[in-house]
Each structure stands twice: as structure tokens, then as C-alpha cells.
Amino acid sequence: MSNKQSVRIESKMLDLDTVKAKIQAGEFLSIAADESILSQLPSGNWIGGTIPYFMDESGGVISKEKIFVNSIEGIQSNNPPRITIYDNSSINRIAKDAPSHGFTLLILPASSDVHLNYSQNAPDFPNMFFTPIVGWISGFHLEENGASAKVGFGPGGNMLLDQQAVAMHIPLPEHQMANVSIINLFEEGEGAAIEFPTTGFSAGTCTIDGKASNFAQYIQEQQIDTRLPLVADYSGIKVNVSVKALDAEAGRVDLYAPVFEGIRYHFAKPIGNYVSEFETELKKNDASDIAFSCNCILNFLYSELEGKKTGSMTGPITFGEIAYQLVNQTMVFMTLSES
Structure with a gap:
């Protein structure tokens, strides 16, 4: 023993x-x-x-x-x-x-x-x-x-x-x-690639598949389910960034975690039964x-x-x-x- x-x-x-x-x-x-x-x-x-x-x-x-x-x-x-x-x-x-x-x-x-x-x-x-x-x-x-x-x-x-x-x-x-x-159940979806010009906990200006856009406007126009996070590959690790609130009038989306400049994000694929x-x-x-x-x-x-x-x-x-x-x-x- x-x-x-x-x-x-x-x-x-x-x-x-x-x-x-x-x-x-x-x-x-x-x-x-x-x-x-x-x-x-x-x-x-x-x-x-x-x-x-x-x-x-x-x-x-x-x-x-x-x-x-x-x-x-x-x-x-x-x-x-x-x-x-x-x-x-x-x-x-x-x-x-x-x-x-x-x-x-x-x-x-x-x-x-x-x-x-x-x-x-x-x-x-x-x-x-x-x-x-x-x-x-x-x-x-x-x-x-x-x-x-x-x-x-x-x-x-x-x-x-x-x-x-x-x-x-x-x-x-x-x-x-x-x-x-x-344990991360989410994977990058097949939708548009989203990039942000600055690092932070809120986002407005962005590029969608390389074209200048507004993040809040894109979510509304595409009727994105904001229960799904953004997902990106951070040096081999899938990291989620979840939406906290959307202010359409201000054109701003507040986030629970920061998005990073120079990182390419996709909204996640939907998941079925979580448990x-x-x-x-x-x-x-x-x-x-x-x-x-x-x-x-x-x-x-x-x-x-x-x-x-x-x-x-x-x-x-x-x-x-x-x-x-x-x-x-x-x-x-x-x-x-x-x-």
C-alpha cells in the first residue's frame, strides 16, 4: 500500500x-x-x-x-x-x-x-x-x-x-x-466569416466575408439566433463568444467575452438536446x-x-x-x- x-x-x-x-x-x-x-x-x-x-x-x-x-x-x-x-x-x-x-x-x-x-x-x-x-x-x-x-x-x-x-x-x-x-458543444457554422477591427466586449463595425458591415445590423437582417455563440479557433482551441445584448439603435452588440482583432469568427451550428x-x-x-x-x-x-x-x-x-x-x-x- x-x-x-x-x-x-x-x-x-x-x-x-x-x-x-x-x-x-x-x-x-x-x-x-x-x-x-x-x-x-x-x-x-x-x-x-x-x-x-x-x-x-x-x-x-x-x-x-x-x-x-x-x-x-x-x-x-x-x-x-x-x-x-x-x-x-x-x-x-x-x-x-x-x-x-x-x-x-x-x-x-x-x-x-x-x-x-x-x-x-x-x-x-x-x-x-x-x-x-x-x-x-x-x-x-x-x-x-x-x-x-x-x-x-x-x-x-x-x-x-x-x-x-x-x-x-x-x-x-x-x-x-x-x-x-x-467541454464545448459548439462548432463553427457554415455561415459568413466575421472579423472585428478592435478587441473588446462590444462590437459594431465589422467585416462580413471581407465586406464592411455593422454587426448588430447583420444579426437582425440574417435573423441570427443569438443563443448561439460566435466560435473561433484560438491556436487550436475552439473558443466561444456569447451575445449579451443587442442595441439596434446604437448599432452595437454587447458580449460576455471579448472578440479579438484579426481573429475570424463564425456563428455556431445549432445543437439538439444539450444534456x-x-x-x-x-x-x-x-x-x-x-x-x-x-x-x-x-x-x-x-x-x-x-x-x-x-x-x-x-x-x-x-x-x-x-x-x-x-x-x-x-x-x-x-x-x-x-x-
């Missing part, structure tokens, strides 16, 4: 008293819950993000009372995780701060400057892609007017931040390896020893996942997913393998 100590992550819904007890016991936790819950948590070794949407073992659920917790267990006492706050000027250090052997859990508040910065620039940060970085974008109930996304910084008590990111850098023993995977197609894709991936997972709010809404399961995946339903860089309308998961 091996005497090797391994890090593992236990992921489940817990009640408030249990979470408080785990924090007071000094456990290292990543927490997803409504702001009203995060604000009640005591100081400790945790990071958190606001969200009322979850995938539980019983299926998709919307709740302002439930708490989803990733508990990091088997930590090496001489090399514990490190919890860090990043702002817009320091987020480019995240990969340099990552453990030489391990992974980083990262939570960013939606629509903050640090979110926009990470979305646009993360692939070019120093040391990016050397150490796995996985995480999610915090949000709020979509029916709450004027709400803002926040993150929680445990070492500062119930400090909730709307312009900073929080990260937990977690070392692994040499016999373990973290592996990040993306069955997801399960098919899941079987193609190594989904054993899942340590962390999250799914996009748009998948949750458009595919009506409330009450439905997505295989063995559980976790927050988010305003964006992080698999090194920001991805959108995907499911991201991380496994811990042993040698």
Missing part, C-alpha cells in the same frame, strides 16, 4: 453552520454562494464568489440559501496553499505567483476592470500555461436589477470585493498532476477523479438545466469559465491524476 499523501478536493452543497465550522477548523475552501451568505462567513482560509446558480448532485438548482464548497484536503503541512488578492494592475502576475508544481483556483467578479483585463490579456501574461489555472466568473441573480458581482477574501473576514480577483495557489506533491479540460450531447462529450473525456468543475449560465438557461443533471459534474453555474484564459458557454473541469 502506498504511503503517499495526495491532495484531493471534496465538492458538495453544505449548510451555513457546516461551512462556518469548516472555516473555523482552518480548512482551505473555495465557496460559491449568494452575497447574503458570503457576508456571514468568518475570517479564514477561503476564497469565494457570488452566484445563486448551481449544479448539485440532484441537478441544476437556483438558490440564495445554498452554498457550494470545494474543500481542499490532504494539504502538505510544510507547503500550504497561498491566498492572494489581485487588482487590475497586478493580475498579470498570477501565473508567476503559481506554484511550480500544482494549480491555481481563480475567481473574478463579472464586468469588473480586472475581469476585462484578464479576458483580453491573460494569454500574454508571463508564465501563462506553465501551471494549470482554473476558475470562474462570479455573478448574481439575473432578475436583480442593479446587482453587482463580488468575490470574497477569507483572510480578510467577510471582505467582499467587486473590483479585485481572488486566487488560491495550491501546491501538489510530485506524484500528482492537475489537468484542465474544456444528451453533453453526456456524449463527457464520455470522450477523462472525467474520473474530478476535482473541480463549473458550467456557464447560458448553458443553464438556454438548455433548461434546472432539475437536470450533467453527468457527474457539480459546481457553480457561472458568468464565465476560466481554463487558463477566459472561455464562455462551456463547461470546464479539472482532474487530479497520480503517477
